[in-house]
């Protein structure tokens with residue numbers, strides 16, 4: 001193993017003249033190949049928020065690292081939409097790795113957020129081993145699924161349910177479907193923690209074509225009172241032959257009622273000339289398993305989804321609901337944002353209420369790292385499981401059970417899109 005040469009670097013906000021070099025670092029780091037769009041095109045719209053982007057520059061003022069954030073709005077337990085910093089574009093030039101460039105950028109980004117940004121940051125990690133050290137914890141989970149279409153029969157109950165939907169299905173281009181998709185998405189936004197508000201750029205990113213990817217097919221269910229659901233998918237043609245081998249890759253299925261949900265799945269599972277249905281991100285647990293006679297043909301794998309970082313304990317806990325009343329003192333460690341460290345008295349007066357959080361010197365009931373508070377923040381990673389893993393330590397009998405019941409949330413958090 002070679003030891004990297006010592007080097008000095010600075011982390012500072014992106015300036016206009018850094019943009020070209022910054023994009024080169026990003027494109028190379030993610031292995032995206034040749035960059036076709038001009039710098040202005042890439043920075044147009046909100047695909048990169050230039051004013052939320054940091055760069056690391058070396059002694060020659062060359063850009064050697066980048067870190068950015070989207071200004072997201074995410075549903076918290078209880079249904080409120082809260083601002084969240086969607087961290088992404090964390091890249092370091094291969095020539096400057098393993099000498100602390102990422103660490104310096106992540107610390108600067110969190111310091112900036114703590115000084116007046118969002119109370120919570122979230123990200124999708126390319127590698128599991130990277131972000132725990134900065135106080136992020138795994139806050140939601142997803143299942144990539146693969147369904148054998150030859151064995152995807154519905155139960156009699158599911159067949160009846162789908163048949164009872166009064167909606168008719170309409171195939172549309174993403175552009176034509178957009179007003180319907182927006183209405184449906186806005187309608188379900190508050191139902192599940194982790195759901196993100198979407199603007200036109202985000203819809204385009206999810207459903208549009210480009211980089212060799214065709215635009216999605218969109219099927220919209222429209223009932224007597226308006227749209228009630230949609231499915232977005234892309235078909236990958238199989239090899240020529242007598243037996244179909246094509247794949248339908250489902251982007252997402254969204255419905256406002258169980259009958260439309262069943263109807264849309266029946267549509268997808270009945271597409272002809274295909275052998276397999278895949279979907280990268282299904283919620284855990286997935287209601288689809290309960291529509292199928294043979295759910296074992298729905299091969300599912302448990303994967304991590306969002307990593308969450310509580311940037312400001314007081315504000316973050318005051319901006320989500322808790323499932324049960326609780327009155328506890330937490331002793332929190334935080335090696336990156338010192339203002340979070342120490343003892344906090346957390347009081348939730350009633351089920352469904354938010355927490356009032358105050359500094360205290362009282363004896364702690366529980367000790368935990370801020371990464372574990374992040375993991376528990378969307379209600380999908382139970383504190384009692386973190387306690388079994390030795391990450392949450394109980395000092396008062398019953399405190400883990402009480403905290404776990406309060407922090408957990410149903411339905412479980414799910415974020416359909418990777419950002």
Ligand SMILES: CC(C)(COP(=O)(O)OP(=O)(O)OC[C@H]1O[C@@H](n2cnc3c(N)ncnc32)[C@H](O)[C@@H]1OP(=O)(O)O)[C@@H](O)C(=O)NCCC(=O)NCCS
Pocket residue numbers: 029030089090091092093096097098099100101102103104124125126127129130
């Ligand atoms: C991941 C990446 C940003 C790390 O940058 P870096 O400047 O080399 O990271 P640092 O030197 O600050 O490393 C900090 C720590 O993280 C560890 N680390 C770095 N990359 C890691 C990886 N891919 N997996 C696990 N640990 C990693 C380092 O070993 C170091 O550990 P230590 O503090 O115990 O010594 C860089 O390798 C990269 O650009 N990779 C490709 C793009 C990517 O995956 N980005 C992440 C997007 S989510």
